[in-house]
Amino acid sequence: MSTPGPIPAGLHYRVPSLGWRITVASLRLIPLMLLFIGLPVAVLEFLESHSISLPLSIAVVTIAGVVITALSTARYIAKPNRLYGPLSIASSAFVLIYVFYILGQSTYAFQVPGSDLTVHLAYTTLIELLLLVPALALLAGVVTTVEDARAPRERLPYDYPA
């Protein structure tokens, strides 16, 4: 936890206590788990119930969702600390790897149940564009890590304005 010394008059900021951050992080778990685990698994199960199996398995989606949720929660709790940058990098790097994994399976063919129709789909370009999202977040994590190393607590007034 950062506790800077005397500072010239300017912006006011208030860093939430660790207990408060853990409480809020626990509450954030609900939408995060719904978004990264519940929704993808529900979509996969819905498609499988209609005899359409995507190349992504429910186990992979669940594990990836748990890791992303855990890293996001740890990142939130560590936001006032120096660990925030490295955790941001770790979180983005994991999402980057996850999206790369999906990229490898971005062509898909399935037979429409009860028909002679086979449909081939490719969403490679979309996934390639989607790689920009974790890549940019990873860069942001690197910049934050550098900032925290050069000037600790510099960002706190803007992250936690009073």
Next chain:
Amino acid sequence: MSGPVYTYPRHVPPLYRIARALRGTSVLVLVLLILFTASVVYSTSQLSQSPPQVSSFSVGFGSNGTIILAGSLTLNNPGFYPIQALSLEARVANGSGVYLGSFGFGPATLASQSTEEFPIDLYLPVSTTGAGASLLVHSQYLRIGLWGNATFGFIFPAGIAILNNRSWGAPFSNFALNVGNASVNGTVAVTVSFQNQASLTEAGILRVTVIAANGITCGSASWTLNVGPGQQFDQTQPLSLSPGCSPAGGSLVTEYITPGYTLPLPPEAIP
């Protein structure tokens, strides 16, 4: 929420600004991609409300010894985005899997909010030696493979493949020639029988020529046809043979002749 209140200079640190801009751009890209993908999915789902219309095929004979299946495919794109690189290819094989013919079109672009009709003309060669010859005299199931490709929303290529069997009604189904014994006046009775199981009316001349084993033409006879779909044809005619010409061991060559084309039917050997 608890914790002490601190103060800090008002100017925003450059590294903080860069990190915030990168995170903001990342979120913006994600939101734009989600909105774009949702709009493409919605736009493409509109296609299901106006599925492709395939007209009924008309069957005809071509002047170059082909059967022509002519139809059209009408596509409607009610979505926001054009359908690009649209192409379609079909291949037809007989019941044994022997390739008979194909057709294709494209690549074409179907603009958004538009309807377009694409011709489908399938030419099946029916030479007496090729695999297509059986189309004239044997009703059968044809294996039709249809492959289509298109790009939706600029970045989503998709393809379809349909493999199914379609029944084919032969225009001279169960075609049979029967040659009687030569009479003392040098004629033989030739009987032609078949059923028209195609959807067209056969109106023309059917000419049967007797070729001797040594290749000499012994004679010929003609029948005037006006056989509608589903009708049976069964007629006998005397055929005058050239003096000294023996049909035994030869063959019967049949042609279906109209003003527009002449179509050879599979030859038959004479015992």
